[in-house]
Amino acid sequence: MMKTSLHLTAGSVLTFNCPSSGPLYDQVAGIVTRMGETPKEETQHVELPLLDCNNVTIALKDVLAVETSPPHTFPHSPELILMAAVRRKSTRPESIPEESAPGPAVKMTIGMATYDDYDGVYFTIQALRLYHPEILSDVEFIVIDNNPAGPCAKTLKALESHIPNYRYVPHADKSGTTVRDLIFDQSNGKYVLCMDCHVFVVPGALKKLLEHFDTAPDTIDLLQGPLLYDNLTSMATHFQPEWNEGMYGHWAMDDAGSEIDAKPFDIPMQGLGLFACKRSAWPGFSQKFSGFGGEEGYIHEKFRQAGGRTLCLPFLRWVHRFDRPLGIPYRNNWEDRIRNYLIGFSELGLDTAPVRAHFGEFLGQDVADRIIAPIDAELEHSQ
Numbered sequence: 501m502m503k504t505s506l507h508l509t510a511g512s513v514l515t516f517n518c519p520s521s522g523p524l525y526d527q528v529a530g531i532v533t534r535m536g537e538t539p540k541e542e543t544q545h546v547e548l549p550l551l552d553c554n555n556v557t558i559a560l561k562d563v564l565a566v567e568t569s570p571p572h573t574f575p576h577s578p579e580l581i582l583m584a585a586v587r588r589k590s591t592r593p594e595s596i597p598e599e600s601a602p603g604p605a606v607k608m609t610i611g612m613a614t615y616d617d618y619d620g621v622y623f624t625i626q627a628l629r630l631y632h633p634e635i636l637s638d639v640e641f642i643v644i645d646n647n648p649a650g651p652c653a654k655t656l657k658a659l660e661s662h663i664p665n666y667r668y669v670p671h672a673d674k675s676g677t678t679v680r681d682l683i684f685d686q687s688n689g690k691y692v693l694c695m696d697c698h699v700f701v702v703p704g705a706l707k708k709l710l711e712h713f714d715t716a717p718d719t720i721d722l723l724q725g726p727l728l729y730d731n732l733t734s735m736a737t738h739f740q741p742e743w744n745e746g747m748y749g750h751w752a753m754d755d756a757g758s759e760i761d762a763k764p765f766d767i768p769m770q771g772l773g774l775f776a777c778k779r780s781a782w783p784g785f786s787q788k789f790s791g792f793g794g795e796e797g798y799i800h801e802k803f804r805q806a807g808g809r810t811l812c813l814p815f816l817r818w819v820h821r822f823d824r825p826l827g828i829p830y831r832n833n834w835e836d837r838i839r840n841y842l843i844g845f846s847e848l849g850l851d852t853a854p855v856r857a858h859f860g861e862f863l864g865q866d867v868a869d870r871i872i873a874p875i876d877a878e879l880e881h882s883q
Contacts, residue, residue, distance in 0.1 A: 596648040597657035600667040603688060607638040608710060609779070611683030612697040614645060615675065616829040618652035620698035620821065625663060632706045639706075640665040640689060643697070644682050646675050646830070675830055676791040677840065684782045690717075693776040698821040701774070702728070708815045709776060712764075720781040720808040722800060724770040725816025726757050732819070737812050738767035739796055743858040746834065748841065749796050757814040764811045769800040773820040781808065786843055788882075792832050794840025801848050834863065839875045846879060 610628065614621050625641055641663065645656050648670030657668045669686055671679060683694050691713050693706070705725070713719065726735040737757035739749030749769050756765045772795055783802045785795060800810045838859055845852045860868040 596670050596672065597645075597653050597668060599669050600657075600660050602686075603640050603665050603667060606640045606665065606689045608635075608640075608691040608693055608713070608776075609642055609683065609687035609689030610639050610693045610695065611642040611644065611680075611687065612695050612699075613679045613683065614643060614652070614656070614697040615647045616650045616652050617697050618655050620696075621652075621656060622659070624695070624697055624699055625659070625666070627700050628706070629663070631703045632701065635706045635710060636664075638710060640667065640687075642667045642669060642683055642686050644679055644686075645670045646672070646679050648672050650829075676789060676836070677793070677795045678785045678787060678789050681782075681784050684779055684784070687779050690779060691776060692779045692782065693774070694772075695774040695818070696772075696820060699773050700819040702815075702817045702819075705816050705818075709813070712813060713778075717778075719778055720803070720806065721777065722803040722808060722810045723764075723776045723813055723816070724767070724774065724811070725813050725818060726753075727751065727771060727773070728817050728819045730819070735817070737770075737814075739769040739771060741768045741797060743854065746837065746859065746862050747793075747796075748855075748858075754812070757812050760815050760817070762814040764813050767810055767812045769797045769810065770812065771820070772796055772799070774816070774818045776816075777803075777808075781806075786840075786847055788843050789840045791836025791840070792830070793837030794844050798840075798844035798848065801850070805848065834859075835871050838868075838871050839878075842872070842875050842879065 612621065612624065621643055625643075628641075629636060643656055643659075643666070645653055645668060647653070649672060653670065660666045660668055667686070669682065671682055680694055684692055691710075693709065695701075709723070712723070724738075726737045728735055735753055735757070736751035737754045738752055740752035741749055744750040749771075751771070754765070754767070756762060781803075783799070783806055785799065789795070803810055838855070841855045842852055845855055856868070856872060859872070862868075863871075
């Protein structure tokens with residue numbers, strides 16, 4: 501049985517080889533039925549053409565042998581169970597929903613990018629409306645749908661019928677970290693709060709954030725707050741800028757942020773599940789970035805090099821859903837992450853040697869060298 505994953509694009513064909521009876525066949529038959537086809541008991545394989553898939557990554561976990569045509573890449577780690585991939589494919593809409601019309605100018609835009617996470621978007625925005633009613637007349641909501649041909653698109657679009665100042669923006673051209681730049685491009689707010697589509701904010705914090713902007717209307721700072729862990733008592737005020745298991749930065753706590761009314765203070769970096777700034781001060785992510793990873797620390801240093809500060813506002817506390825029991829539906833691999841780190845460090849004039857050393861130790865030097873060699877060639881060619 502295979503224990504790996506496949507990255508599939510439009511035109512792919514999955515061929516499932518299995519017995520003509522028994523539990524494996526029953527599982528395949530169920531998959532085929534959901535795909536709208538009729539399985540034949542006398543056949544020993546089924547071909548499933550993925551004509552409209554959008555860079556789907558699936559994992560095959562002790563299910564059956566599989567062949568693909570044409571050949572495809574194998575990411576380092578499984579990212580999605582087979583059933584979830586088939587469910588997404590079988591429920592795709594016939595067309596991409598239209599972008600919502602722009603609304604009026606507002607004080608602050610609250611924006612989030614999403615990839616097949618309707619539940620996250622729904623509960624995040626409804627929690628904002630329920631627990632922060634005092635700021636609703638001053639804000640708009642923007643949702644960037646990074647898989648507008650996916651199963652969540654229609655329901656994400658439909659929220660505009662129920663939520664005032666809600667805008668749906670489909671974007672399928674590129675997936676990954678840089679999609680959040682679109683929130684700033686589409687914003688009608690003087691200020692922007694960018695958050696993941698599965699984040700809750702403690703009551704009163706957004707009102708205080710607007711008051712902070714009132715006291716410093718021309719700020720060029722990057723503003724963040726402490727992460728609350730799931731127990732809602734332990735916190736992390738920042739990322740400590742150290743390498744740890746394939747990531748630059750790990751959660752850390754500064755006692756200066758332990759009291760909710762404490763003064764803002766400088767931090768080296770923080771997770772980007774929630775951050776805010778003046779829209780005109782946003783420096784943007786490198787358009788050379790691909791996929792996910794490498795943005796923490798990079799964007800903070802970019803603000804500092806532009807003359808701003810990176811601050812922790814102790815009142816701006818947030819909870820982030822980390823667990824994804826159904827898997828991650830988008831591409832998330834070491835190649836993209838290492839590439840983004842090397843591009844980001846190079847852009848900022850930082851030494852890339854620690855990046856290379858860490859991944860050489862973490863992944864093994866042979867694996868790291870194989871990944872880094874084409875990236876170095878790309879960087880050298882682009883200079």
